[in-house]
Amino acid sequence: MKIKIILSIFLYMVALNFSFAETIHVVTTTQDTRSIAEMIGGAKVDVFAIATGYQNPHFVDPKPSYIIKLSNANLFVTLGLDLESGWSPSLLASSRNPKIQKGSDGYVDASVGVSLMQVPSSINRAEGDIHIFGNPHYWLDPLNGKMIARNICIGLEKISPENKSFFEANLKAFNDQIDLRLKSWYSAMAAFKGSKVIAYHNEWCYFENRFGLQIVDFLEPKPGIPPTPSQLVKIIKEVKENHIKVIITSPYFTSSSSDVVSKETGAKTLVLATSVGAFDSIKNYYDLFDYNIKLLTGALNL
Numbered sequence: 001m002k003i004k005i006i007l008s009i010f011l012y013m014v015a016l017n018f019s020f021a022e023t024i025h026v027v028t029t030t031q032d033t034r035s036i037a038e039m040i041g042g043a044k045v046d047v048f049a050i051a052t053g054y055q056n057p058h059f060v061d062p063k064p065s066y067i068i069k070l071s072n073a074n075l076f077v078t079l080g081l082d083l084e085s086g087w088s089p090s091l092l093a094s095s096r097n098p099k100i101q102k103g104s105d106g107y108v109d110a111s112v113g114v115s116l117m118q119v120p121s122s123i124n125r126a127e128g129d130i131h132i133f134g135n136p137h138y139w140l141d142p143l144n145g146k147m148i149a150r151n152i153c154i155g156l157e158k159i160s161p162e163n164k165s166f167f168e169a170n171l172k173a174f175n176d177q178i179d180l181r182l183k184s185w186y187s188a189m190a191a192f193k194g195s196k197v198i199a200y201h202n203e204w205c206y207f208e209n210r211f212g213l214q215i216v217d218f219l220e221p222k223p224g225i226p227p228t229p230s231q232l233v234k235i236i237k238e239v240k241e242n243h244i245k246v247i248i249t250s251p252y253f254t255s256s257s258s259d260v261v262s263k264e265t266g267a268k269t270l271v272l273a274t275s276v277g278a279f280d281s282i283k284n285y286y287d288l289f290d291y292n293i294k295l296l297t298g299a300l301n302l
């Protein structure tokens with residue numbers, strides 16, 4: 001009897017250990033890569049995202065809790081370029097987790113294979129520019145979402161090769177969903193092709209390219225540099241000349257500058273979502289486009 005009890009406790013502990021070993025702990029820098037990693041990893045993963053969806057991904061305050069998450073992670077996913085360069089490398093180094101450092105199997109740079117836009121001919125941080133390796137906001141094109149998903153899938157397969165077919169089936173399902181939804185997103189945006197808009201930060205070029213908008217100028221004179229009075233004067237002139245109806249901004253920018261332009265011109269300020277979780281209704285990567293396209297087409301239609 002005693003042996004039986006010991007044996008069942010032993011088997012229970014083996015099962016417990018086994019289930020712990022099975023869960024792949026993933027840490028992503030943003031909510032968008034969290035959503036995609038959850039779709040590719042399914043029940044095999046547990047994903048934690050560092051930045052919230054309503055936070056500016058360029059500027060995130062490092063917290064000790066993030067280091068603890070990273071030290072226990074099997075896989076780390078970064079959007080790369082210089083999007084998170086102000087905070088992510090130092091967190092990664094502090095985690096002292098060799099499995100997820102750059103070059104390790106557990107390190108995924110989601111930008112691999114993405115056709116980057118606005119890549120400058122020389123690297124120059126003069127005047128505070130924070131897009132020195134090209135525009136890093138590439139996840140705002142759903143077709144780049146497929147590249148992100150592919151890179152995450154490759155990362156998961158490296159650390160968990162026994163689940164390769166599971167991850168690849170999920171990748172295919174994700175790609176199929178994007179293709180399916182893209183048709184309705186295209187048709188919703190078709191009537192607004194070439195519509196001119198103003199944006200706060202230069203983070204919409206991939207979205208603009210995919211859905212045929214035309215961003216005329218930015219409230220920020222350079223990415224990361226807050227709007228200046230002379231820039232606002234220039235913008236007001238451009239809005240009037242081009243009969244622009246919409247100024248696109250994000251939840252993490254103050255409305256004071258866009259309010260000035262709105263007041264002077266009548267253009268409407270639209271707070272779009274740059275990430276999953278920017279607003280409560282945006283639960284996953286598909287919702288992000290549903291939300292933005294609904295809001296944008298509504299405003300352009302007025």
Ligand SMILES: [Zn+2]
Nearest residue numbers: 058202203223
């Ligand atoms: Zn940016």
